[in-house]
Amino acid sequence: MDEEKRIGVFICHCGTNIAGVIDVKELAEYAKTLPNVAHAQDYTYMCSTPGQAMIRDSIKEHNLNGTVVAACSPRLHEPTFRKATEEGGVNSFLFSMANIREQDTWVHMEEPEKAMEKAKDVVRMEVARASMLEPLTPKTVPVEKAALVIGAGIAGIQASLELADAGIKTYLVEKEPSIGGNMSRLDKTFPTLDCSQCILTPKMVDVERNPNIELMTYSEVEDVSGYIGNFDVTIRQKSRYVYEDKCNGCGKCQEVCPVSRPNEFDLGLMPRKAAYVPFPQAVPLKFTIDMDSCIKCDLCKGEEACGDLEAIDFDKPDELTTVKVGSIIVATGFDMYDVERKEEWGYKVFDNVVTGIEMERLISASGPTGGNIIRPSDGQKPKSVGFVLCAGSRDQDEEDGAKPYCSRVCCMYSLKHAHQLIEKIPGCVPYLFYMDIRSFGKAYEEFYYRIQNEGGKFIRGRVARITEDPITKNLTVTAEDTLLGTPVEMEVDLVVLANAVVPAESTQKVKTLLTLSNSPDGWLLEAHPKLNPMSTTTDGVFLAGMCQGPRDIPDVVAHAAAAAAAASIPIHKGSVTLEPIYAIVDQEHCGGCATCIGVCPYGATELNEVDSKLVASVNEAKCKGCGTCGSACPSGAIKMQHFTNEQIMSEIEAFAQGW
Amino acid sequence: MAEEFEPNILGILCNWCTYAGADLAGTSRTQYPPNVRVIRIMCTGRLDPAFVLKALSVGADGVLVSGCHVGDCHYLAGNFKSRRRVALLRKLIEEYGYDRERLRMTFISASEGAIWAEVVQDMVNTIKKLGPNPLKQVGAAGAAGQVGVVADDEF
Numbered sequence: 183m184d185e186e187k188r189i190g191v192f193i194c195h196c197g198t199n200i201a202g203v204i205d206v207k208e209l210a211e212y213a214k215t216l217p218n219v220a221h222a223q224d225y226t227y228m229c230s231t232p233g234q235a236m237i238r239d240s241i242k243e244h245n246l247n248g249t250v251v252a253a254c255s256p257r258l259h260e261p262t263f264r265k266a267t268e269e270g271g272v273n274s275f276l277f278s279m280a281n282i283r284e285q286d287t288w289v290h291m292e293e294p295e296k297a298m299e300k301a302k303d304v305v306r307m308e309v310a311r312a313s314m315l316e317p318l319t320p321k322t323v324p325v326e327k328a329a330l331v332i333g334a335g336i337a338g339i340q341a342s343l344e345l346a347d348a349g350i351k352t353y354l355v356e357k358e359p360s361i362g363g364n365m366s367r368l369d370k371t372f373p374t375l376d377c378s379q380c381i382l383t384p385k386m387v388d389v390e391r392n393p394n395i396e397l398m399t400y401s402e403v404e405d406v407s408g409y410i411g412n413f414d415v416t417i418r419q420k421s422r423y424v425y426e427d428k429c430n431g432c433g434k435c436q437e438v439c440p441v442s443r444p445n446e447f448d449l450g451l452m453p454r455k456a457a458y459v460p461f462p463q464a465v466p467l468k469f470t471i472d473m474d475s476c477i478k479c480d481l482c483k484g485e486e487a488c489g490d491l492e493a494i495d496f497d498k499p500d501e502l503t504t505v506k507v508g509s510i511i512v513a514t515g516f517d518m519y520d521v522e523r524k525e526e527w528g529y530k531v532f533d534n535v536v537t538g539i540e541m542e543r544l545i546s547a548s549g550p551t552g553g554n555i556i557r558p559s560d561g562q563k564p565k566s567v568g569f570v571l572c573a574g575s576r577d578q579d580e581e582d583g584a585k586p587y588c589s590r591v592c593c594m595y596s597l598k599h600a601h602q603l604i605e606k607i608p609g610c611v612p613y614l615f616y617m618d619i620r621s622f623g624k625a626y627e628e629f630y631y632r633i634q635n636e637g638g639k640f641i642r643g644r645v646a647r648i649t650e651d652p653i654t655k656n657l658t659v660t661a662e663d664t665l666l667g668t669p670v671e672m673e674v675d676l677v678v679l680a681n682a683v684v685p686a687e688s689t690q691k692v693k694t695l696l697t698l699s700n701s702p703d704g705w706l707l708e709a710h711p712k713l714n715p716m717s718t719t720t721d722g723v724f725l726a727g728m729c730q731g732p733r734d735i736p737d738v739v740a741h742a743a744a745a746a747a748a749a750s751i752p753i754h755k756g757s758v759t760l761e762p763i764y765a766i767v768d769q770e771h772c773g774g775c776a777t778c779i780g781v782c783p784y785g786a787t788e789l790n791e792v793d794s795k796l797v798a799s800v801n802e803a804k805c806k807g808c809g810t811c812g813s814a815c816p817s818g819a820i821k822m823q824h825f826t827n828e829q830i831m832s833e834i835e836a837f838a839q840g841w
Numbered sequence: 842m843a844e845e846f847e848p849n850i851l852g853i854l855c856n857w858c859t860y861a862g863a864d865l866a867g868t869s870r871t872q873y874p875p876n877v878r879v880i881r882i883m884c885t886g887r888l889d890p891a892f893v894l895k896a897l898s899v900g901a902d903g904v905l906v907s908g909c910h911v912g913d914c915h916y917l918a919g920n921f922k923s924r925r926r927v928a929l930l931r932k933l934i935e936e937y938g939y940d941r942e943r944l945r946m947t948f949i950s951a952s953e954g955a956i957w958a959e960v961v962q963d964m965v966n967t968i969k970k971l972g973p974n975p976l977k978q979v980g981a982a983g984a985a986g987q988v989g990v991v992a993d994d995e996f
Contacts, residue, residue, distance in 0.1 A: 255864045256881070257856070284867030285879060289958070296875040303878050697915045699857070702952040719857060719915070719951075763883065781886075783917035808916035809887030813926075825882055830892055833880050834851065838899035840878070841849055841977075 187313045188220035190246040191305060192237055194228035194253035196283055201226075203287035204298040209252065212302050218313045220244050228253050234266040241270030248272065248312045252280035252305050273317035275762070275824060280308040303840045310836035314829040318762040321802065325411035325752045326508040327351060332403055332692055335363020336735060337727025337742040338513035339385050344746035345511075346394035350753055353505050354389065355417055356399045357688060360464035361386055363515055367447065367539060369546040369553075371735055372598040373629035379463060379548070386465040399466060402688075404502065406695045407784070409806065410722025411508045411758040419501040423471035424457075428493035431459070431467035435482035435494065443475045448543050452550035457482050457494075462548065471496070509749040510696065512706065512718075513726040513742065514689040519574035519682035523582045527570060527679055532650040533559035534657055537573075538595055538680045545602050555606055557676050559655040563607050564675035568659045569596045570645045571616040574682035585682045587703050590732040592680035593620045597630055599678060600638040613639045613672060615661050623734065641670060648677055683732050696723050705731045716745040722758075724749045763807035763824045769797040771819035778811035778820060787811055848902040848968035850961075852879040853888060855920070858909035858950050865954030873958035874965045877905060884908065885946075886919025893930050897939055900977050903968040906946040907960070913950065920948065940971050 191213035195201035206224040213222035221244040225233050228251055237249060249272065251263045256279035264274035282301045290297035329345050331338045334356035345352045354361070366386075368378035389395050398417055405416040424435075435457040444450035447460035454460070456475040459467060471482070471494065478496060481487060488494050518539055521529045529535045534557045536544070547553035557564050571592055577584035593616065600612035619640070621630040634640070643661040650657055657677050663670045685704040693700065698718050699707040706729050709717035716724050726745035727738040752758045765787075767778075774796030778787040786804035789796055800811070800820075812822035821827075854860040860881050866873065882888070885908030893904050906927055908920040924946060931941040945967075947960050972978065 255860075255867070257861060257864055281864075281879070284864040286867075286875075288867035288870055289873055290875040291870070292872055293875055300875045300878065307878060307880070694912070697917070699861075699913070699951045707951060719861075781922060783919070806916055808884035808919045809882065810884065810916065810919045810922055813887050813889035814922070822887060825887055827889060827891070830880060830882070830889075831895060834892060834895050834901075835899060837849075837851055837878050837880075837896070838901070841900060 185247065187218040187248060188244065188246050189218050189248040189250060189309055189312050190237070190240050190244060191216075191219055191222040191309060192228050192240075192249065192251045193222070193224040194233070194251065195224060195226045196253060197226065200253070200283050200287045203291055203294050204282070204301050208298070209301055209305065213305055213309070216306055216309045218248075219309055220246060229259050229262050234262070237263065237266040238270040241267070241272055246270070246272065248276045248315065250278050250280055250305065250308045250312050252282045252301065252308070254283040255281045255285070275318040276312065276315050278308045278312040278315060280304045299840075303837065306839060307833045307836040310832040311829050314826070314832045315824070316826075318823055320759045320762050322757050322759050323411055323803065324757050325755065326413070326506045327753055328353065328505065328507045329509050329511065329749050329753065330355065330403075330413070330415050330505065330507040331511045331513060331726075333363070333513035333515055333729070334361035334389070334397075334399070335513060335515045335727065336365040336382065336385075337515065337729075337738050338363070338511070339389055340739050340742035341511045341513060341726045341746040341749070342395050343385065343388055343392065344743050345750060346392045348746070348750050348754070349394065350750055351394055351396070353396050353398060353415075353417070353507065355401050355403055356397075357402050358460065359400045359422065359468075359470040360460050360466070361389060361397070361399060362461075362463075362465070364539075365735065366461065366463070368542050369549070370598060370602065372594040373623075373625045375598070375601070383463045386463070390465050397466065398503070400470060403692060403695060406510070409760070411752055412803075413507050413510060413722065415505050415507060415510070417503045417505065419503060421498045421500050422468065423473060423494060423496055423498050424469050425493045425495065425498070426466065426468045428491055429468045430491065431469065433459075433469070434487040435469055438481040438484070438487045440479060440481065441475050441477055443472065448550055449540050451540060451543050508753045509722045509724065511724045511726050511745050511749050512689075512692055512696065512698070512729055514686050514692055514729045516683040516728040516732070517686045519585065519684045520583065521573050521679050521681040524574065524584070526646065527573065527648045527677070528650065529679060532648065532655070532657060533557070534650075534655055534675065535648060535677045535679065538592060538599070538678055541599055541678045545599070545606075555603065557655070562675070563610070564603075565607070565610050566674040567603055567610065567612045568645075568657065568672065568674040568677045569600065569612060569614040570659075570677060570679045571596055571614060572644070573679040576617060585684065585703060587732065588620060589682045590620070591683065591734050594623070594626060594629070594734065596678070596680045597621070597633045597638070600633050601636060604636050604638070611637060611639060613641060613659075613674060615641050615643060615645045615659065617642070617644060623736065643670065683728065685729065689729055696720055698723065701731075703731075705729065716741060716748050722752065761807065764802045764805035765800045765807070765809065765811050765820050765822050767798050767800055768819045768821065769799070771817050772797040773817050773819070774798065775816060777814050777816060781810045781814045783808070783810070846969060846973055848876050848965055848973070849900070850877045850903040850905055850964060850968060851896045851901045852877040852905045852907065853885070853892060854879055854881055855885045855908040855915070856881055856883045857915035858913065859907035859947070859957065861951035862949045862953045862957045865951065866957045867954075869954050871954055871958045873961045876965050877961055884914065884916045884919035885923035886916060888923045888926060890926055890930050890933075893934070893944055897934060897937070897943065897974065898976070900974050902971075902974045903943045903945070903964060905960070905964050906944070907949050907957075908946075910948045910950055938975055942967050942971060943974075
């Protein structure tokens with residue numbers, strides 16, 4: 183060691199979170215006895231302004247050249263204390279953090295003496311590590327002035343428009359033939375009752391017209407490499423078997439196509455052709471040939487149809503495009519819970535049991551019935567409709583794949599359906615079977631009162647069973663009215679299951695590509711649930727909308743705009759600072775065995791001839807700092823910076839001083 | 842033994858999954874035995890076999906390596922490599938006279954705080970049954986820290 187190590191140890195009380203379990207004064211006294219410790223003190227909140235000032239001042243006062251803060255998890259405050267250390271004039275990588283809250287006082291509250299022992303051990307280990315740390319210099323790299331948005335529902339649309347308006351080139355990738363997502367399926371939106379399509383389609387058209395947005399529909403992200411500021415993204419544009427530049431959306435191909443298939447957009451309630459657009463307002467209005475159902479009769483290519491336009495080509499291949507972007511927004515949305523798994527409610531067994539989103543299509547003027555609400559069994563207008571709220575939400579039944587969380591939209595859309603039934607069918611009575619009505623948003627509670635006054639009937643209780651009269655196809659809903667404490671049996675004409683929202687299946691692939699995590703409920707994990715709900719643990723990757731958790735349209739739009747703002751920060755800044763945590767090769771010791779080449783997942787290690795000897799080197803820009811090469815190198819020639827063998831070994835040795 | 846044996850277990854956790862999961866156990870105030878001291882590495886792929894041998898040689902009663910679920914590695918496949926290393930290491934430590942159960946690898950995600958608590962409890966139970974590190978049992982003079990099965994200059 184060139185100079186004598188002088189480490190300062192700062193013990194945080196974190197109010198009573200730490201100090202309420204262990205004796206922080208004693209811990210500070212203990213720290214003073216450790217080798218290389220020149221100063222130790224405790225304070226109520228180390229992360230506060232005076233706490234940070236204490237670090238800066240102590241560095242100067244005691245001539246420190248390393249710091250250890252014993253407080254919360256480094257995953258929370260490592261950046262804070264690194265900065266304080268840097269401001270004190272010491273390289274920020276000469277700081278180490280002892281986690282004595284999340285992994286000590288919070289989990290061993292009932293055994294304070296043992297928690298104290300552990301705190302001492304942890305501080306000793308971190309002091310040992312800090313004694314071995316080396317100064318590092320972060321690297322600054324330029325940022326690509328473009329962004330990628332994955333998913334073009336309302337979240338992706340909003341995020342793209344915000345980015346584009348901020349002058350950022352935005353690639354918007356959507357797996358379906360049209361943008362619009364689930365919102366385009368809705369009829370009216372609660373509580374204002376403005377029509378979903380009327381507020382959405384102008385935005386869809388804006389997306390298509392915005393010169394800064396490059397729209398890629400019927401496309402999927404195939405591969406992502408690189409890092410914040412410099413992502414290389416490969417996108418597969420699936421073949422529509424129609425040249426988008428030639429197709430004018432006239433729809434003649436659809437008219438002549440003899441094949442009929444259930445339209446996914448209408449949840450199969452309406453047919454579509456093999457040559458189709460999912461819905462009339464589709465953006466882009468370009469036809470797609472569904473090759474799985476196409477019988478290649480060539481009618482669509484004939485004189486009567488596409489003819490001279492020659493837009494259709496059955497041999498048109500998929501195209502792979504690679505784009506370079508600085509940041510990525512994930513907006514992959516949600517799917518509906520498969521409520522068929524709840525056998526007691528008879529979905530897909532009884533004709534007159536439908537889901538909430540099917541009800542949207544039944545109410546919609548562009549839906550299969552032209553907006554006439556009818557029962558599927560006989561086409562009659564229902565006079566009584568039962569709503570089963572929390573169908574798969576707030577339900578601990580794991581066997582049925584039900585979700586313990588609240589889906590946050592079902593109460594409100596069921597209230598909206600109730601209103602629409604009362605409005606459209608005179609005399610129709612909606613019965614809502616609920617656990618709690620969660621009308622938490624702006625003007626939502628007022629909407630709830632409105633439906634009560636309009637004649638909506640509310641029965642507080644979970645629906646245990648639905649049975650069908652085989653002749654009339656009417657349904658009997660059995661529940662317990664928990665307010666009256668009596669069982670209820672009610673015959674209704676139609677039942678609507680307000681099924682839960684679940685993470686979209688397509689999110690899984692994106693999650694793997696971008697190395698994201700998910701919360702226990704399956705939604706994508708944010709960097710911080712309260713203070714950073716639009717960022718992820720992968721730098722440069724952000725979340726917008728339902729992919730992070732259930733929320734309604736206003737919240738999705740706000741979240742998406744927040745994600746766009748966050749994603750534009752590195753782009754507008756023009757450069758990002760990368761952690762200098764990458765591997766380096768001691769070429770003198772390298773034997774050129776190429777073991778590191780095989781284990782590196784990023785192709786960051788390469789073999790070159792230096793002085794007529796084959797040696798490995800690490801491409802700093804490609805290296806992400808996992809350290810796999812360092813542990814595989816048989817010659818010990820690879821040094822994983824900030825996690826070197828010496829640093830980790832010193833921790834293990836300090837650990838062993840505990841007995 | 843008059844006093845009940847309390848194992849000293851070294852936890853080597855990856856930053857992205859299990860370390861975050863262990864933090865979550867803290868945030869959720871899930872209580873578990875205080876026998877594990879944690880070293881944080883970015884990825885379990887960083888696990889040098891020497892770390893495990895060193896820990897056992899200086900008297901650790903057990904080593905618990907834990908990373909992301911297979912397929913969920915933040916660095917694509919570091920946990921695969923670590924899994925192979927641990928499988929071999931378990932055989933190797935047996936050659937040195939350690940029960941293979943003293944080394945364990947688990948896969949715990951950032952959302953599985955409760956599972957982390959369970960795993961620690963289970964590991965502590967296992968090690969309690971196995972008793973202290975054999976080096977400590979032999980070297981009653983308390984010199985366990987100095988008895989090295991792996992030459993120190995190797996590091």
